[in-house]
Amino acid sequence: MQITFVLPTYNEAENLPKLVSALVSLPLPTLKILVADDNSPDGTGAIAEQLAQAHPGRISVLHRAGKEGLGRAYLHGFQVALAQGADVVGQMDSDFSHPPEKIPEMAAAIEKYDVVMGSRYTKGGAVDKDWPVWRKGLSAFGNFYARTILGIPVRDVTGGFRLYRRTTLEGMPLHRIRSNGYVFQVELAYLGHLSGFRAYEVPIYFADRRFGESKMSLRIQLEAALRVWQVKIAYQDLTAKKR
Numbered sequence: 063m064q065i066t067f068v069l070p071t072y073n074e075a076e077n078l079p080k081l082v083s084a085l086v087s088l089p090l091p092t093l094k095i096l097v098a099d100d101n102s103p104d105g106t107g108a109i110a111e112q113l114a115q116a117h118p119g120r121i122s123v124l125h126r127a128g129k130e131g132l133g134r135a136y137l138h139g140f141q142v143a144l145a146q147g148a149d150v151v152g153q154m155d156s157d158f159s160h161p162p163e164k165i166p167e168m169a170a171a172i173e174k175y176d177v178v179m180g181s182r183y184t185k186g187g188a189v190d191k192d193w194p195v196w197r198k199g200l201s202a203f204g205n206f207y208a209r210t211i212l213g214i215p216v217r218d219v220t221g222g223f224r225l226y227r228r229t230t231l232e233g234m235p236l237h238r239i240r241s242n243g244y245v246f247q248v249e250l251a252y253l254g255h256l257s258g259f260r261a262y263e264v265p266i267y268f269a270d271r272r273f274g275e276s277k278m279s280l281r282i283q284l285e286a287a288l289r290v291w292q293v294k295i296a297y298q299d300l301t302a303k304k305r
Contacts, residue, residue: 065169065225066094066148068139072129074156075104082113084162086120090169094148098124098139122146131242132222133249140231152225154180160223161266168225168264176230176259179216179251180223186265187218193270208248208290216261219251220244220286223266230259240296245289252293256300 067085071078078097085095095117097110107125114121124142126135136153143151150172154160164180171178181187183205189198201220209219234257241249254261294301 063149063169063173064092064094064147065090065150065152066096066143066146067152067154068096068098068136068143069154069156070132070135070139071097071099071102071106071110071156073102073104073106075102075106075109077157078106078109079113081156081158081162082117082121085165086117088162088165090166093120093165094146095121096124096139096143096146097121098126098135098142100126100129100135131246132244133239133242133246136246136250137236137239140236144228144231149228150225151228151231154223159268159270161269164223164264164266171262171264172225172227175262176227177254177261178225179218179261179263180221180266181216181218181263182221182266182268183217184263184265187263187267188265189268190270204286207287208245211290212248212252212255212294214251214255216251216255216263218263219248221268222247226254230254230257233257233259238296241289241293243286243289245286245293248286248290249293252297253300256297256304258304 082095085093099107099110101107107123110123114123124139126138140151160180168178168180182189189201205218205220234253239249
């Protein structure tokens with residue numbers, strides 16, 4: 063089973079070598095990495111090429127013209143990973159917020175499910191213990207808000223640590239996705255739910271990024287709250303069919 067993780071990067075020069083080292087050290091010899099870099103000004107793309115040369119056959123690099131957003135990077139990366147023959151496509155942040163050591167457990171679960179999610183809000187999961195109370199509350203409420211409005215039967219709909227079977231991605235109308243930021247993860251989870259795919263959540267500890275600056279802000283999260291309603295309206299036809 064070939065697993066290809068798509069890593070969207072923008073100014074992750076400090077994190078990428080460390081993450082690649084952690085991923086290639088996992089007991090999963092068929093795991094591959096596709097770095098989708100949005101022309102990072104800090105040289106992340108060049109570092110990715112050096113890593114690809116150091117790990118021939120396991121790492122490839124997708125150089126994109128500019129910063130076009132998380133959603134566009136993932137969708138482009140998904141296409142390339144499938145074209146390269148991936149049986150399973152993974153997604154994760156490049157800043158160590160998602161624990162690489164949970165990937166073997168997720169890989170075992172994907173043999174029985176259509177999508178496996180690393181979940182902060184299922185039993186056994188947690189967010190960074192050093193987050194202030196307001197940030198913990200905002201994150202938890204954002205998940206509750208989105209999953210309640212959209213009726214998605216999983217606990218963590220905003221997280222971006224996931225594995226998808228090839229047939230799952232091929233079975234979803236990904237061309238309809240319009241979200242390109244924080245709410246992209248919500249729309250992708252919603253589309254999977256409407257398409258009838260079975261999801262399983264593996265509990266994770268979500269740590270704050272170790273290096274570099276966070277790209278998340280209060281403005282982005284507030285904008286996402288409005289976008290959830292747009293997502294609901296956009297898929298009314300699929301909602302009617304599911305009923």
